Amino acid sequence: MSIQATAAGDPQALASARREPSRAALVFAAFARRKVALAALLVLLVIVLACLLAPWVAPYDPSAGEVTDRLLKLGAPGHILGTDEQGRDILSRVLYGGRLSLLSGVLPVLLAGIIGGGLGIAAGYFGGWTNTIIMRALDIVFSFPAILLAIGISAALGPGITNIIISATVVFIPPIARIAESAVKEVRKEEFIEAARSSGAGALLIIRAHVLRNIFAKVFVFATSLIGVCLMVASGLSFLGLGVSPPTPEWGFMLNNLKQLIFINPAVTIVPGAFIFLTSLSLNLVSDALSDALELKR
Amino acid sequence: MASFVWKRILLMIPTLLGVSVIVFLMLKIVPGDPVNAIVPPDASEAERALVRTQLGLDKPVAVQYFYWLGSVMQGDLGDSVARRLPVTEMLLPAFKNTLLLTAAAALASFVVALIVGVYSAYRPKSPLASLFNGLSLASIGLPNFWAALILIGIFSVTLGWLPSSGMSKVGGGGFGDTVDHLILPAAATALASVGVLTRMVRSTVSGVLQQDYIFALKAKGVRPFTILRHVLRGGMPTILNVTGLQFGALLASSVLVETVFAWPGVGQVIYQAIGQRDFPVVQAGVLFIAVAFVLLNLIVDAVHAAMDPRVRQA
Numbered sequence: 095m096s097i098q099a100t101a102a103g104d105p106q107a108l109a110s111a112r113r114e115p116s117r118a119a120l121v122f123a124a125f126a127r128r129k130v131a132l133a134a135l136l137v138l139l140v141i142v143l144a145c146l147l148a149p150w151v152a153p154y155d156p157s158a159g160e161v162t163d164r165l166l167k168l169g170a171p172g173h174i175l176g177t178d179e180q181g182r183d184i185l186s187r188v189l190y191g192g193r194l195s196l197l198s199g200v201l202p203v204l205l206a207g208i209i210g211g212g213l214g215i216a217a218g219y220f221g222g223w224t225n226t227i228i229m230r231a232l233d234i235v236f237s238f239p240a241i242l243l244a245i246g247i248s249a250a251l252g253p254g255i256t257n258i259i260i261s262a263t264v265v266f267i268p269p270i271a272r273i274a275e276s277a278v279k280e281v282r283k284e285e286f287i288e289a290a291r292s293s294g295a296g297a298l299l300i301i302r303a304h305v306l307r308n309i310f311a312k313v314f315v316f317a318t319s320l321i322g323v324c325l326m327v328a329s330g331l332s333f334l335g336l337g338v339s340p341p342t343p344e345w346g347f348m349l350n351n352l353k354q355l356i357f358i359n360p361a362v363t364i365v366p367g368a369f370i371f372l373t374s375l376s377l378n379l380v381s382d383a384l385s386d387a388l389e390l391k392r
Numbered sequence: 393m394a395s396f397v398w399k400r401i402l403l404m405i406p407t408l409l410g411v412s413v414i415v416f417l418m419l420k421i422v423p424g425d426p427v428n429a430i431v432p433p434d435a436s437e438a439e440r441a442l443v444r445t446q447l448g449l450d451k452p453v454a455v456q457y458f459y460w461l462g463s464v465m466q467g468d469l470g471d472s473v474a475r476r477l478p479v480t481e482m483l484l485p486a487f488k489n490t491l492l493l494t495a496a497a498a499l500a501s502f503v504v505a506l507i508v509g510v511y512s513a514y515r516p517k518s519p520l521a522s523l524f525n526g527l528s529l530a531s532i533g534l535p536n537f538w539a540a541l542i543l544i545g546i547f548s549v550t551l552g553w554l555p556s557s558g559m560s561k562v563g564g565g566g567f568g569d570t571v572d573h574l575i576l577p578a579a580a581t582a583l584a585s586v587g588v589l590t591r592m593v594r595s596t597v598s599g600v601l602q603q604d605y606i607f608a609l610k611a612k613g614v615r616p617f618t619i620l621r622h623v624l625r626g627g628m629p630t631i632l633n634v635t636g637l638q639f640g641a642l643l644a645s646s647v648l649v650e651t652v653f654a655w656p657g658v659g660q661v662i663y664q665a666i667g668q669r670d671f672p673v674v675q676a677g678v679l680f681i682a683v684a685f686v687l688l689n690l691i692v693d694a695v696h697a698a699m700d701p702r703v704r705q706a
Contacts, residue, residue, distance in 0.1 A: 234410030238682050239644030243414075246678040249666050250418040326535045330648050333537050334663055353541055353652065356556075360545035367538030375533035 124387035131383030134376035141373055145192030154183035156190040157341040168361045176362035179355060184365050191343030192369065194255055198332075198344075199325030199373070202262035203270075207317045210267040214274025215309075219282060219301060229275065232268040240265045244327050248336045255338055258331045262324055273316045277309035284308075311388050319381040322374035329370050345370050396697050396704050404690055411686060412464065415679045416457050422671055469676040474668040479676040482661055487680055489559065490657035494646050496574055497581035498639045504586050506631070509593025510620075513601060516594075524590065531587030536645050540580035540652035547576060557654040577646075577653040584645045585638040592634050593627070600626040629700035636692030640685040647681070 115123075126132050144151050153172075159180035168176050175184040217228040235243065247261035281287065281304070290300050331337060332346030340351070348366040356363045427443050435443075444450050448459050463470075469479040508528075512521040548556035554576050560569050600606065600623050609619050647659030654660060658677050665673035697703045 234407065234414060237407050237411055237686055238414070239641055239685055242644040242647065242678055242681055242685075245647065245662065245666075246415065246418045246674065247421070249662075249674045250422045250671065252423060252669075322533055326533070329535060330537060333648065334651065334666060336666065349538060349541065356541060356544055357549055360549045364538065364541050364545060367535060367541060370535050371533060371538060374535070375530055378529070378533050 121387045125383050128383045131379050134379035138376040145189055148189040152186035152189045154186040156187045156343045175365050187343040191345050195345040198258055198328035199321050202259050203317050203320050203324050205263040206266035206270050210270030211274045214271035215278050218275040218278025232271050236268045241327055248331050253336050258328050258337050262328050266320055274313050277312045281305055281308045315385045322377035325374050397694050400690055400693055411682050416460055419675055470672040472670055472673050474670040479673055483680055486658045486661045493577055494642045496578035497642050501582040501586040501589055502635050505589035505593050509590045510597050512594045513597035528587035528590040531583055536580055536584045537648040537652055539583045540649050543576045543580050559656055577649050577655050581642055581646050581649045585642055593631055596627040596630050633696040640688045
């Protein structure tokens with residue numbers, strides 16, 4: 095009643111009653127208009143949650159096999175995704191294995207985002223020699239095909255998921271730094287930077303208050319597009335035997351282990367790869383839609 | 393044209409040096425003392441010091457790098473720890489096989505991308521074009537080692553049409569046999585780039601289709617086939633350039649595919665060396681492919697410049 099009364103009389107209250115939607119809401123609305131992206135986001139959430147909650151969701155112990163249940167096919171009663179040569183439940187192994195696989199897809203991009211983002215900001219903001227040294231050094235890393243560099247570093251450091259994460263981080267630093275550098279160069283031309291500088295603000299303050307805020311969306315969206323690639327690189331390394339050691343489940347290494355069963359049980363063999371593919375495809379779709387949604391508002 | 397190529401060759405030298413520094417540093421981050429791999433565990437400190445001096449490990453890292461670079465320039469990439477063979481002897485024949493696989497994959501993805509991309513650009517609204525669009529998007533998230541397993545599952549295990557591993561039958565050989573063994577690995581390798589290429593061909597061709605000279609041709613009533621020839625002539629420099637760059641990416645991604653198909657290439661050699669902790673072989677294999685990648689980019693740039701005068705002047 096009171097709303098109606100004030101709305102009729104006071105134009106100012108009318109304006110505030112019809113509030114502008116927040117930027118986040120606009121971006122999400124633009125994102126949600128793409129049904130495929132929304133479905134991909136849902137798939138992604140289900141996979142991530144199921145893996146995180148593996149101890150509660152998984153039907154069996156991932157490393158305990160039952161000899162009588164060896165080499166079951168897809169859809170076998172009790173083992174919906176079949177079993178491996180030791181009679182271990184594939185679904186349980188995929189769920190537990192997803193934790194390491196997803197970690198090795200996300201963590202390198204996050205670390206590379208921090209390191210590469212920092213290097214890119216320094217190069218873009220200070221320019222001159224700082225820029226030349228940082229960017230030329232990164233160009234050299236860039237002149238390697240990504241997967242090859244990762245194989246080389248990982249093989250040198252020795253097998254282990256930590257070393258996979260380190261080598262994948264190195265691979266993704268240069269692309270992120272490049273994006274950050276070019277974004278900073280754009281922002282640096284703006285008048286508010288000049289204003290801040292002439293009012294005596296230091297470089298660190300300007301970077302924190304103005305530069306970071308203005309390049310974050312661009313770098314973030316680019317980084318999300320790399321997670322799918324990183325997942326493929328990391329599981330590729332693991333597939334080569336550079337990752338976990340048995341019996342720890344992990345998608346790439348499970349594929350390596352199951353490939354010897356391809357003549358016995360071809361459908362079960364490819365299950366862990368289907369999860370790599372589904373996750374990486376969903377990530378690409380989500381990231382694609384996200385970049386479109388954000389650009390709409392720029 | 394010649395000056396353009398010379399400039400690119402000169403620019404390549406720092407890149408190659410940088411690549412060599414990184415490959416050298418890979419050896420330096422191997423944990424543990426390399427001397428341990430050579431001397432028996434009960435060797436005295438004096439013996440260890442002698443080995444260390446012989447290997448030049450007592451010198452500063454920068455000096456060690458130039459020693460290493462010097463021997464690499466002379467074609468000496470060290471010896472395999474596991475097989476006691478010069479690394480180059482293992483890698484040169486393998487590299488030939490890798491090139492064969494990569495070239496087949498590049499050709500396949502070029503042909504498929506050209507046909508599908510041109511069709512999708514001509515009929516962007518057709519259901520087939522949106523199907524192709526979805527497929528090429530999906531193929532970008534496709535791990536090629538997994539695609540390799542699926543191809544084996546379908547064509548070797550279920551249908552029994554094609555062999556699943558190696559490069560020739562026992563006692564086989566010859567052209568037809570090699571082709572049989574090449575089809576599946578090449579297809580799996582090509583999958584990594586065919587999606588990217590198709591999207592690129594489609595956008596290039598649809599860009600050319602909107603040019604005035606194409607409208608002029610249509611207005612003149614030229615036959616559709618002749619128009620297509622003009623479209624391709626306009627788009628080809630860009631298309632070939634990206635295909636060439638993809639060739640380099642295929643070279644690297646063949647490493648994983650080779651291990652699935654036991655294709656006797658550099659990737660297979662690297663894979664076995666990783667299992668045996670035979671690091672000189674891994675290092676040399678990485679160097680081989682990285683240098684090939686850099687050289688390939690140079691060739692692609694030169695070809696692009698030869699075809700498109702605008703690139704030469706830039």
